[in-house]
Every structure is written in structure tokens, then in C-alpha cells.
Amino acid sequence: MAYLQLANIKKEYNISRTETQSVLRDISAGFKQGELVALLGESGSGKSTLINILGGLDTNYTGSIILNGEFLKDFTERQMDDYRKKRVGMIFQSYNLISNMSVLDNVKIAMKMSGIDEKIQTDRAIKLLKVVKMEHAAGKMPNQLSGGQKQRVAIARALANNPEIILADEPTGALDKESAELVMLILKKIAESGKLVIVITHSQKVADSCSRIVSIADGIIAQDVKVSSVKSKTLRRRPVRAGSISTKNTMALAWNNLWRSRQRSILVSIAMAIGIAAVISYSPYLRASPTM
Numbered sequence: 001m002a003y004l005q006l007a008n009i010k011k012e013y014n015i016s017r018t019e020t021q022s023v024l025r026d027i028s029a030g031f032k033q034g035e036l037v038a039l040l041g042e043s044g045s046g047k048s049t050l051i052n053i054l055g056g057l058d059t060n061y062t063g064s065i066i067l068n069g070e071f072l073k074d075f076t077e078r079q080m081d082d083y084r085k086k087r088v089g090m091i092f093q094s095y096n097l098i099s100n101m102s103v104l105d106n107v108k109i110a111m112k113m114s115g116i117d118e119k120i121q122t123d124r125a126i127k128l129l130k131v132v133k134m135e136h137a138a139g140k141m142p143n144q145l146s147g148g149q150k151q152r153v154a155i156a157r158a159l160a161n162n163p164e165i166i167l168a169d170e171p172t173g174a175l176d177k178e179s180a181e182l183v184m185l186i187l188k189k190i191a192e193s194g195k196l197v198i199v200i201t202h203s204q205k206v207a208d209s210c211s212r213i214v215s216i217a218d219g220i221i222a223q224d225v226k227v228s229s230v231k232s233k234t235l236r237r238r239p240v241r242a243g244s245i246s247t248k249n250t251m252a253l254a255w256n257n258l259w260r261s262r263q264r265s266i267l268v269s270i271a272m273a274i275g276i277a278a279v280i281s282y283s284p285y286l287r288a289s290p291t292m
Ligand code: ADP
Pocket: 013, 014, 015, 023, 041, 042, 043, 044, 045, 046, 047, 048, 049, 050
């Protein structure tokens, strides 16, 4: 049983009083803890719509989300609030740090809202900043950080209440290559620690660094593959060019063909000999008489 199961999720937006736009037409998928899943799709394919539904920010959809056997739709307001605050951690492309709060306070804020003791908040926030290699910047303000550093602080904040699921909407979308790689490496480690991490991306390269790629197109899941099998499939499909066969292999192929055709001619000769012998032995005209 999947840890997080989506069953027939559908979502439409009202674009006018009479018109609706169907963005998610039928999304069903199961996710396990420890997976680093890429939700890959073109801009406008409905990725953010789906992540907002998964994060409990949008409850206006049809279909079911089942978390560890519990239907989200059966949650009371209070349970939903708990789900948003403690069970999922969200990361956004634009970091969403509070600009007039220090790095440390930005990480503590999520715990503050959950009513955790102040001393525990500080200790835990420092530990999390160490995880994302940002402990040196605990007293800095967000505007003193680079994009990559801001995103690492946002990851620490998302982990503050030890959520079961991390949802990241284009977390590397505004980052340079190096910062993006570091952010993906941190997300990979978080998944390896046993959490389910879902990363939204429109970049095939980012998707390739995940353990599974779920592609969304036209409001449905167009493809759902493990990254290793994506690679082996690509290898299997790659056409073999004539020039890529080595001389050794060419010689082996030629010898094989020759041997097979030799075997074929030997068999034909034997069959012919048996046939001729049979004809001679049974023909009264051709059989040589010992008395002659
Ligand atoms: P993605 O994240 O894949 O780029 P979105 O989920 O943001 O895609 O959007 C999918 C489609 O839904 C787009 O056509 C977008 O214009 C539309 N959409 C998104 N949010 C709203 C909204 N609040 N109201 C109406 N249409 C929306």
C-alpha cells in the first residue's frame, strides 16, 4: 500500500461565469516513503495545481488523497490545519522567506505556530541549518543571502516540524547550476532519511536526478518511470549504427554465417546421397545384377 495515494484527482477552474477549464482530468498514483519523485510537465500542465492540492492549500477538487490509510477529505478542519503545518513541508521557487526576520527566526516560525517550546525551537532550527550547511548565516537577514542560500534556509524551514512529506514547487527554478545541484543533493538526502519528497519541475535534467519521474500532460499522468529504467530503455532503443560494430564482431558474424551455410550444404548433400542411394537400390533398371 502506498504511503500517499492519489485516486482520480480532478480539478477545474472557473474561467468565467459559464466556462470552466479542466486542468487535472484524472490523476492516480501511489508514492512511498523514501522516494524522490519528480513531477515533470510543461508550464501550464497543472503541476502547481496538483502540489497545492497535495499540500492541503486547495481542497476544492474531486477524487481522493489517502495518506497512510486516511482519507484527507475525512479530516476535520483542525486535522487539516495540523496536516498543513506538521505533516507536509512546502518549498517554493521564490523561497517565500519573511524578509524582516533573521534566518534563524525564519526556520523557527513554523515551530512557533505549532506551539513548540522556545528553547527546543532554537536548538532544532540550528540543527536544521547545519543540515543545509547554513548555520554560519543564522543571524543574517534574507536579503544578505544568495538565491541558493535562501532556498537552503527554506528547506530547513520546511523540515522544522519533521513532516512526513516534502513538496517542492520548482525549487531550483531560479538557481544557477551549482546551487541547483546542491539543493537537489539535499533533497535526495532528505528522501534517503525516509521522507517522501516530491519535486515539481519542467526540467528534464532536474527530473533525471530523482529516483522516479511522473510526467503530467493534458491533465493526466502520461508516463511514470523509475529513473534507472528510463536510462536502460533509452539504451535499448538506441539504434545500432553499422559503423559502431567492431572488426572483431564483424568477423565473428561472418564466421557464424559461413558455418551455418556450410552446415546447411553438408545436410543437403547427405539428404541427396540418401535419396540417390534409395532410388538406385529400388530401381530394377539401375540395380546392378551380381549374375551379369
Ligand atoms: P504549472 O504549475 O504546471 O505551470 P499551473 O498548475 O500553475 O501549471 O496551471 C495550470 C493551468 O491552470 C494554467 O492554464 C493556469 O492558467 C490555470 N490556473 C492556475 N491557477 C488558476 C486559478 N487560480 N484560476 C484559474 N486558472 C488557474
